[in-house]
Amino acid sequence: MKSCESSCADSGSDSDSKCSDKMENTVRRRMAANARERKRMQGLNTAFDRLRTVVPQWGEDKKLSKYETLQMALSYIMALNRILTDAQRQNASQGPWLDLHIEHFQPENYHSYLGQSSPGNEEYGHFAFPYQCDGFQITN
DNA sequence: TAGGCCATCTGGTCCT
């Protein structure tokens, strides 16, 4: 925009219509870029909303911020990974202690795992979700 | 009213 204005001012031989066409084109491209950026951010927000649906929430009404969503997703993945690791270790040594089915990890079911301690590991719940908040509560 | 969060605009950079 600014460059166009200055170039138009500099080039005395340029006709006004040529300059206005140039500026018009610049404005049109800027508006198109803005629209693309809006659409891109909307896609990003849609992805955040989908992530929120599969991540533990603070409460019923409290919506996680983007930052909180990412932190919670990280903690949640680590917790699930810990569950799988413990299960594999147990299965190898003593046989299955946790019968894993994929449906257990649906959003309506995973809360029960979050409060579950692995055998002989009292601080499991704290380890699983290092990203804590006063408002956070595990729903049953 | 201050602070947090968010949407939008904008210019720069990289890639195709």
Add this chain to the structure above:
DNA sequence: AGGACCAGATGGCCTA
């Protein structure tokens, strides 16, 4: 050249 991505700036809205 044009699109995608990114980060900074800005202003609006909401809450403690």
